[in-house]
Amino acid sequence: MSASLTVGILLILSVIGYWMGRSRAVAVAGGRIASLHSVPNYYGLYIAIWAGLPALLLLLFWVAVKFPLIESIVLDSLSHEMIEAWARVMVSPSDLEALLQRLPNLEEAALTTTQEQLLLINIGNIAAGQAQYVNPAVVDVLRPAAEHYNQLLSLSNWAVFAACMALAAAGLFLGRQRISPEFRARNNVERVINWLLIVCSLIAILTTVGIVLSLLFESARFFAQVSPVEFLFGLHWSPQTAIRADQAGASGAFGAIPLFTGTLLIATIAMTVALPVGLMSAIYLSEYAPRPVRSTIKPVLEILAGIPTVVYGFFAILTVAPVIRDLGAAIGLDVSSNSALAAGVVMGIMIVPFVSSLSDDVINAVPQSLRDGSYGLGATRSETIRQVILPAALPGIVGAFLLAVSRAIGETMIVVMAAGLQANLTFNPLDAVTTVTVQIASLLVGDQEFDSPKTLSVFALGLVLFAVTLLLNVVALRIVQKYREKYD
Amino acid sequence: MTDMASPIAANLSFHTSEAAEKRLRRRYAAEQRFKIYGIVAVAIACLMLVVLLGTILREGVTAFWQTSIRLEVTLDREVIDPQGTGNPADFDRGAFQDMVQDALYARFPDVEGRRERRQLRELISPVAGVSLAARVLAEPSLVGQTVEFWVPASDPINQLNKGKIDRDAPEANRPVSDQQVAWFDTLAESGDSRTGFNSTFFSFSDSNYPELAGIWGAAVGSFYLLLVTLLLAFPIGVATAVYLEEFARKNRFTDFIEVNINNLAAVPSIVFGLLGLAVFLQFFSLPRSSPLVGGMVIALMSLPTIIIAARAALKAVPPSIREAALGMGASRLQTVTHHVLPLAMPGILTGTIIAMAQALGETAPLLMIGMNAFITEAPTGLLDSSAALPVQIFMWADRPERGFVELTSAAILMLLIFLVLMNSIAIFLRKKFERRW
Helix, strand or coil, X not given: CCXXXXXXXXXXXXXXXXXXXXXXXXXXXXCCHHHCCCCHHHHHHHHHHHHXXXXXXXXXXXXXXXXXXXXXXXXXXXXXXXXXXXXXXXXXXXXXXXXXXXXXXXXXXXXXXXXXXXXXXXXXXXXXXXXXXXXXXHHHHHHHHHHHHHHHXXXXXXXXXXXXXXXXXXXXXXXHHHCCCCCXXXXXXXXXXXXXXXXXXXXXXXXXXXXXXXXXHXXXXXXXXXCXXXXXXXXXXXXXXXXXXXXXXXXCEECCXXXXXXXXXXXXXXXXXXXXXXXXXXXXXXXXXXXXXXXXXXXXXXXHHHCCHHHHHHHHHHHHHHXXXXXXXXXXXXXXXXXXXXXHXXXXXXXXXXXXXXXXXXXXXXXXXXXXXXXXXXXXXXHHHHHHHHHHHHHHHHHHHHHHHHHHHHCCHHHHHHCCCCCCCCCCCCCCCCCHHHHHHHHHXXXXXXXXXXXXXXXXXXXXXXXXXXXXXXXHHHHHHHHHCCCC | CXXXXXXXXXXXXXXXXXXXXHHHHHHHHHHXXXXXXXXXXXXXXXXXXXXXXXXXXXXXXXXXXXXXEEEEEECCHHHHCCCCCCCHHHCCCHHHHHHHHHHHHHHCCCCCCHHHHHHHHCCECCCHHHHHHHHHHHCHHHCCCEEEEEEEECHHHHHHHCCCCXXXXXXXXXXXXXXXXXXXXXXXXXCCEEEEECCHHHHCCCCCCHHHCCCHHHHXXXXXXXXXXXXXXXXXXXXXXXXXXXXXXXXXXXXXXXXXXXXXXXXXXXXXXXXXXXXXXHHCCCCCCCHHHHHHHHHHHHHHHHHHHHHHHHHHCCHHHHHHHHHCCCCHHHHHXXXXXXXXXXXXXXXXXXXXXXXXXXXXXXXXXXXXXXXXXXXXXXXXXXCCXXXXXXXXXXXXXXXXXXXXXXXXXXXXXXXXXXXXXXXXXXXXXXXXX
C-alpha cells in the first residue's frame, strides 16, 4: 500500500470519527446539548484525533526508516557468491583483491561504504524495473536480491498499512467508549493541539541540531584522514584525489587558507561596493529625498533585493566580467576571465539593498530631537548627518555591515558562476580565486563517494562557513540590540 | 540692535567677516557635494537594475522566436514502419531524421559530396526528426504522403537569422560558413524560411540542443517543489508563531527557540543543502534530485521567514480582542483560532508569499541534493527526478552554445515574471487588508 493512499484512508477515517463522536455526544446528552461539558464539535475532534494521529505518527516513522532498514536486511541476506559475482564486474581490480580477502570473514563488513552504495543502487534500479541503468552483466546476478527487496518492500508496506488501520480502528472504538456528558473533550483536544504547537516550534531547534550534527559527524570523518591543523593552516588546496590506488595523480591537498583568502577577497570587494552605495542611498533616502522620490526608489531597491542570485551570477558572466576584462586590456592589464573583481562587484550590487534597508532603519531610529538640536545650532544637513546622526547610528550600521559580510561570505551562486575553481593564494582582485562556497558546490556536484576525503572535506568547509557566519550574525545582532534603545 | 549693524562691527564679527563668508561657501559646497554623493549612490543602484534587466531582456526576448525551414518531406511507409503494423508505437523513430535530410538534399539537388552535404545538413537541427516524429505520431494518417514540414533550423542558422551572428565577420570567426549563409539566403528569398513563435521553449524540457530545449520540465519541478515547501512550511511556521506569541511563557526554553529561529534565518543557504544531503539523502535514503527532498530543504529555509512574519502579524492584533474573547468565556485556543488568527491571516499570507518567492529563486541547496541532473522529461510526481527553474538557468548558463545564452535569459525572464507576480499579489493583499486598530 502506498503511503499517500494510507494517509488518504486515515484522513477519511478521521472525518468519519469526527461525525461519529459528534453524533454520539448528542445522543449521549439525550438531545440536551447544554448538559454536555463541551460543544459537540470537540467530541468529534477528540475521536478524529484518536483515529488519525497515532496511525499517522506510525506511518511517518515508517517512511523515515523504511529504506535504511530494508536495505540493511537485503545486504545481510546476500550470499558471498552473489557479492563476489557482482564485485568481479563492478569493482575496480585493485579493490577487488582486498574485497575477496575480506569476504570469507563473516564477522567483518566486507564491502566499503562506496561499494555498498553502488550495490544498493544497482539492486534498487533493478527492483524499480529500471534494469537499463545497470551493467547488463550483473542484472541476472542481482535479480534475486532485487526480488527480495521488492518482496520486503511490499510486505512492509502492507504490514504498516494493516497496523495503521488497526490503530485507527482502536482509536475510533476507544474514543467512542469514553464519550459521556461529563467527559472534558475540549480540554483534551486543546492539550493535544498545544503539544502539536510545541512540536512545531521544536523544528527550528531540530534543524539547527541536524545541521550541527551532520556537519560535525562528517567533518569528524574527514579529520580522521586529514589533520585539522593542515586543513586550517595549509597553504595548498587541491582536493582531486585519485579514485583508484594505481591511478596517476595527486593524493589531494587540503589546506584551506587559499579558500579563506579567496572568500575574504571577494567579500571585501563586495563590501567596498555595497557599503558606500548602500549607506549613501540610505542617507539620501531618509534625510534628503522628497517623499515621491523615496516612494519610487524604495521599491526599486526591493526589486534588486528580490532578484534570485543565480540571475546575478549570469549577469556577472554575461556582462560584468567581459567589461572588466576589456577595460583591463585597454589599460594593458591582464585580467582573468573569472576575476575576483567581477564576482565581487556583482555581489556588492546584490548586497546594496540589504545594507541600505538596514541602515535606513537605523538612521530612522535616531530621534528627531538630535537633528533639531543640531539644526538649531546652525549646522547644515550634511554636518548634522556626519557629526550627529552617523555617530549615533554607528553601532547599528556596524551591525548591518557585519550581517552583510556574513551574507557575502555565505553567498554561493554568484561565485559559483563568476569566480574560478582553481585555488589561488593571491590578493590580486584581477586574478581568478575560488571561495569556500564554490568548493562546496563544485565538489558535491556530480558523482560522489562518501568515504573519500574529497567529498568529506566539503562538510569541514561547511562547518567553517556555518561557524563563521553564525559568529558574525550573533555579534551583529548583539550590537544592534544593545545600542538600539539608547536614545529612547 | 543698531550697534550691531554698524559697518565696523560687521567687519570684525566672526559671522560676517570675509573669512566667514568663505567658510560658509565651503560649508554649502560640502553640503551640495554630500547630497550629490547620495544621488550618485541611488543612481548607481537604479542604473544597475536597469542594466541588469536591460541585458537580460535584450538577450532573452529573441528566444521566443525560432527560425524554421520549409521542406517537402516524403514519409515513406516502408521506412517508417518496417514491420508494417501501422501501429505508431512500432515506428522507427530514427528514420525520421534521415527523411528530413533527404528532403533537404532534394531541395538543393546540385549539392554533392560528403563534405558539402554535411555542411548542408548543418542548416537544420540535428534533432529535427523528433519534431517530425511527434507530428506523425499525432497524425498517423500522414504516413505514405509527402507533407510540407517546417523544420527547426540549427542553432547557428537560428542565431544568424536573428542577427546575433555577424555576417560581415571573417568566415573563420563565425560558426556558419559563407556557403551556408548563401544557402540560407536562397531559402529566405524563396519564402522557405520563417521566424515563428518558439512554442518548444514552453512545452519541452532540457535538451542538449538549444532548438529543442524548453522550461516546461523545470517549471513543473519548481511547482512541485514549491507545493511541498508550502505544505510543510506554512502550517509549521504558523503553529510555531502561534505557540511563541500566544501560548508560551517567557522562559529559557522559549528564548532558546527564538534565538534559534533568528540564527536559522541567517544561515547560508548552501549549509541547508549540506543538511539535506547528509540527513534526507544519506540517512533516510530519500530519492536524489526529487522535488520532495528539495521542497523539504527549502521549507526548512523558509520557516524562519514565515515565523517572523507570522509573529509580527499576530503581535499587531490588539490585546483588547483577546481580552474580549477571554472575557466571554472562550478558551485560549478558541480565542486564537476564532479571533486572533483570522485577523492576523492577511499579514501571515503576505509573509508566506514573500517567503515562497524567495524559495522559487533558491538554487544553491538544490545543487547539493542533485537537482542539477540532466532531466529531459517533466516529473510526474514528488519522487521523480526533476529540475527546477533556477537550477535550469544555472545549467544553461554553463553551456557554450550561443543559443543557450538567449534561452538562459528567456528562462530568467520567466522566473522574474513569476517573482513579480507573487510579490504583487503580496502587495495587493497587504494593501487590501491593511487595517489600523
